[in-house]
Amino acid sequence: MEPVVKVYGPAMSWNIARVLVSLEESGVNYELVAVDFAAAEHKSPAHLGRNPFGQVPVLEDGDFCLWALITYIVYVYATESRAITKYICRKYKPELLGVGNLEGSAMVYVWLEVEAHQYRPLIEAILMEVRIRPIFGQRVDERAVEENIDKLKKVLDVYESRLSSSKYLAGDFISLADLNHVSTMLCLGITIYISVLDMYPHVRAWWDDLKGRPAARKVSDLMHMSVKNDLK
Ligand code: GS8
Numbered sequence: 001m002e003p004v005v006k007v008y009g010p011a012m013s014w015n016i017a018r019v020l021v022s023l024e025e026s027g028v029n030y031e032l033v034a035v036d037f038a039a040a041e042h043k044s045p046a047h048l049g050r051n052p053f054g055q056v057p058v059l060e061d062g063d064f065c066l067w068a069l070i071t072y073i074v075y076v077y078a079t080e081s082r083a084i085t086k087y088i089c090r091k092y093k094p095e096l097l098g099v100g101n102l103e104g105s106a107m108v109y110v111w112l113e114v115e116a117h118q119y120r121p122l123i124e125a126i127l128m129e130v131r132i133r134p135i136f137g138q139r140v141d142e143r144a145v146e147e148n149i150d151k152l153k154k155v156l157d158v159y160e161s162r163l164s165s166s167k168y169l170a171g172d173f174i175s176l177a178d179l180n181h182v183s184t185m186l187c188l189g190i191t192i193y194i195s196v197l198d199m200y201p202h203v204r205a206w207w208d209d210l211k212g213r214p215a216a217r218k219v220s221d222l223m224h225m226s227v228k229n230d231l232k
Contacts, residue, residue: 007058017183089176
């Protein structure tokens with residue numbers, strides 16, 4: 001059966017990979033559609049029709065109409081990886097949002113915000129230096145890396161405290177709040193800086209658990225294949 005859900009963008013990007021983790025965890029059959037950045041395909045009229053900012057990821061879901069009036073095609077075009085992952089869970093695996101458990105779902109939303117506003121700026125600053133700059137042959141600013149690692153440690157202190165009293169971030173159930181960390185942690189995991197987790201035994205155990213899940217393994221493989229194929 002042809003997949004109804006399409007994801008546009010290269011799996012090597014942590015924003016695309018974040019979407020893939022939630023699709024894998026939700027058991028959704030999906031197709032990953034390549035977007036050739038070197039050929040500026042993300043700025044082509046076809047892609048601008050999907051996302052007027054000319055960015056990826058874009059999720060296309062065939063049977064739900066949002067922007068259909070513009071194109072007369074029944075599609076939802078969702079952009080911004082965190083909005084997309086919430087949509088995927090709400091539609092395909094609501095328990096990942098703690099649905100049916102008022103306090104549990106509130107904790108999921110709290111930790112989704114923590115990921116987006118406390119953890120993300122620091123991890124992205126680190127990954128831009130240690131993963132992206134080398135791809136473009138640019139010098140890594142070690143000082144910026146160290147500064148952001150120091151800031152990340154303060155955030156991880158809070159994670160350590162939380163994870164010493166519950167198995168996952170929102171409680172004793174896995175949720176999207178945990179899963180939204182997977183793609184950036186996988187990227188950090190192939191650098192020496194993953195050793196920052198060694199100071200935090202509960203965070204380390206949480207990450208070992210997450211990265212051993214079939215969804216994380218599959219997305220890790222897709223990210224590696226994408227680095228090989230999309231950076232030709
Ligand atoms: C990131 C979108 C983005 O920066 C999200 O999905 O969470 N906040 C958004 N996309 C990048 C590639 S993924 O890192 C992109 O499309 N860049 C091309 C451009 O901005 O022209």
